[in-house]
């Protein structure tokens with residue numbers, strides 16, 4: 001290893017501690033009561049709804065078992081990801097994402113203006129995905145994002161698509177449980193996702209790194225969408241900022257579970273009842289690591305604002321309404337390169 005590229009170096013206060021605090025408290029929630037049928041009888045799932053509600057409140061994160069996504073499918077996408085990233089840089093860069101169509105391969109992402117020690121492959125759940133052309137509020141022009149079709153590994157696109165369909169089903173169930181836990185009708189959020197959702201899946205590969213005390217696989221951030229469903233491998237590296245004391249807590253890998261976190265949109269809908277929690281991924285000097293987040297996002301024209309049912313005179317809306325698509329385009333653009341200004345953040349919409 002030669003000189004350390006300064007683009008990867010975190011400011012001292014954001015560098016990871018190599019002594020790890022393992023999470024005891026991140027709840028593991030058994031979804032079997034709803035896995036084989038839809039959430040139709042609220043009384044039979046009361047306990048589950050309570051568990052989800054407290055996890056969202058106390059952690060912003062939880063893990064699920066008996067989630068309904070076939071293990072064999074997860075294994076297939078994990079293998080496909082491994083094979084794709086095992087190719088030469090030249091081969092991978094044939095499917096490079098660019099500012100016009102941000103799906104595909106990418107190895108120079110920046111989070112909070114520091115480069116991440118990772119390479120990714122992004123894939124939209126809908127092809128095409130309709131999205132505003134620019135983040136300018138006055139600009140009504142639309143763009144559409146398409147997915148690339150790498151030749152290797154065989155059936156790469158189909159495998160990802162199949163996996164996305166299953167994870168999406170899980171997301172719709174989780175949305176119902178979250179709605180119920182907020183005292184809303186189960187289907188309260190469904191309309192935002194039925195048509196033109198802008199969800200995407202990301203394959204993450206974190207190669208071994210000679211200076212894990214200086215760099216991060218993904219720098220600290222909050223997910224901007226509604227919900228994230230993350231599959232992490234057995235290596236581990238995800239850290240979550242514990243709300244109780246602001247300590248970074250490592251989420252221990254558990255086979256065949258998914259890690260769920262609420263994103264900024266649910267924070268706004270719930271008027272801060274549920275917060276989108278900061279997290280990051282550490283790298284290590286020996287082992288490569290793979291993870292696969294699915295970001296469940298509504299249609300671009302969704303106006304995100306605190307729900308009327310959850311606000312009143314004593315608890316007035318804490319956010320100004322914003323258009324999800326504009327937020328997303330703004331965020332994507334700034335992940336491309338190091339910038340001199342802070343990336344768009346949800347607190348920018350906070351009513352003082």
Ligand SMILES: O=C(O)CCC(=O)C(=O)O
Pocket residue numbers: 202204218223230232237238279280281290291292293
């Ligand atoms: O790889 C991980 O464990 C986390 C990835 C993540 O937070 C993200 O891609 O948004």
Ligand SMILES: [Fe+2]
Pocket residue numbers: 221222223228279
């Ligand atoms: Fe994330």
